[in-house]
Amino acid sequence: MSVKSVAAKIFANIIHRKTQKWVQNPIETQQKVFQNLIASADFTQFGRDHHFSKIKTFEDFAKQVPIRDYEELRPYVDRVVKGEQDILWKGKPIYFAKTSGTTSGAKYIPLTKESMPFHIEAARNAILSYIHETGKTAFVDGKMIFLQGSPILEEKNGIKLGRLSGIVAHFVPKYLQKNRMPSWETNCIEDWETKVDAIVEETFNENMTVISGIPSWVQMYFEKLEQKGNKSVGDIFKNFNLFIYGGVNYEPYRAKFENLIGRKVDSIELFPASEGFFAYQDSQKDKGMLLLLNSGIFYEFVKSEEFFTENPRRYTIGEVELNVNYVLIISTNAGLWAYNIGDTIQFTSLKPYRLIVSGRIKHYISAFGEHVIGKEVECALKEAMENSNIRVNEFTVAPQIAPASGLPYHEWFIEFENEPENLEEFALKIDNEMRKQNTYYYDLIVGKVLRTVVISKVSKNGFQDYMKSIGKLGGQNKIPRLSNDRKIADLLKRA
Incomplete structure (x- = not known):
């Protein structure tokens, strides 16, 4: 020593x-x-x-x-x-x-x-x-x-x-x-x-x-x-x-x-x-x-x-x-x-x-009174990935309150390192975990106010490109896990 x-x-x-x-x-x-x-x-x-x-x-x-x-x-x-x-x-x-x-x-x-x-x-x-x-x-x-x-x-x-x-x-x-x-x-x-x-x-x-x-x-x-x-x-x-x-x-x-x-x-x-x-x-x-x-x-x-x-x-x-x-x-x-x-x-x-x-x-989703916080989405993703080879580089979540068709939903923007074989099945796992985490969310899904989670894939380095585009690449800057609006979501959609 x-x-x-x-x-x-x-x-x-x-x-x-x-x-x-x-x-x-x-x-x-x-x-x-x-x-x-x-x-x-x-x-x-x-x-x-x-x-x-x-x-x-x-x-x-x-x-x-x-x-x-x-x-x-x-x-x-x-x-x-x-x-x-x-x-x-x-x-x-x-x-x-x-x-x-x-x-x-x-x-x-x-x-x-x-x-x-x-x-x-x-x-x-x-x-x-x-x-x-x-x-x-x-x-x-x-x-x-x-x-x-x-x-x-x-x-x-x-x-x-x-x-x-x-x-x-x-x-x-x-x-x-x-x-x-x-x-x-x-x-x-x-x-x-x-x-x-x-x-x-x-x-x-x-x-x-x-x-x-x-x-x-x-x-x-x-x-x-x-x-x-x-x-x-x-x-x-x-x-x-x-x-x-x-x-x-x-x-x-x-x-x-x-x-x-x-x-x-x-x-x-x-x-x-x-x-x-x-x-x-x-x-x-x-x-x-x-x-x-x-x-x-x-x-x-x-x-x-x-x-x-x-x-x-x-x-x-x-x-x-x-x-x-x-x-x-x-x-x-x-x-x-x-x-x-x-x-x-x-x-x-x-x-x-x-x-x-x-x-x-200020980083939460409560577009429908669900009061979702960062800890809940992080825990839901972690549990959904458990015992799998799925790996995620970065993610953020936003509400979609006015979809072209069907019920509103929470949209998860995920940059995968290893993608799930079945994206819809993985989305359902996340949704089930979210229902366990948040009783308000559970009630909204069961009451057919919301439909289950929708995942939108973000291309490799998509989040880095987004942060660069707004002048916040590196240092102490970080992606918000949650937004109660579509500002980040719409920029990621256009990327």
């Missing part, structure tokens, strides 16, 4: 003990975070406008601070972007994470000197948690790649801005610099396809042990490796045994990845966003990711079914239940207050608090 491996084990044990202190005291931990946030922002413009000096309890906070999304918080953010101080948080942010919004154009998410360390520590602790549980450390002696956005940063009114993954690239610890790939020059390439080609060339002959990124874009990297080497990724990288991912559910990609790699590899799921690093997978045995309750973020939860009502109840960590779909609401040490990030989650465990990401509150 190398010196680095021994050191990694020791460090992993230390971090595990520190983590357990707050894991064992979740409610007290969140209360302390809440109090610190309110006290720290008391004198800010937002704090004065919402009477932070009078807030003593969460109930006070809920009365004073309504739930907002980016567009609703934007008047404050715009002042921060202009360079004003003490608006949402003390002083100025040290960075803006620039993301693309659907209704508000570019979004500028503040990152402060208080919030930035938690983004770095959470990613590190996810790996250390894996080491503590499994005892596996050999990978620390190999090369690691993190497929991410360009680290080149712009500047706006004295504050640097860029993609979150590009900002994080500036904080890679020194002890990982020699192991980290790709090179800085390659990482700075803006065009995604050109960048992936360069990464393939740089990494092909290296001892890659850890690979990380959004599954859909890592898949492109793997396919190009396979084409270059004319053999599986596992044969090219014989010591590759750990895949780290976030952003989308890995399950729809798992069979395809195992085929590309040629074997199973361990994986760690992360739940990062520009607004904060919320959770990571802390166990290879138990389902879900550990919610990070001690990372400068105070969490609230609103039941999805109640979210669009006039005054939905806001729950704190001690009040949540298992297997309920919640909208995740955050208040952070970057100055986001009762902020709706748009993700929905479900708890898989309450001791400790572990969760899965179930979808997006």
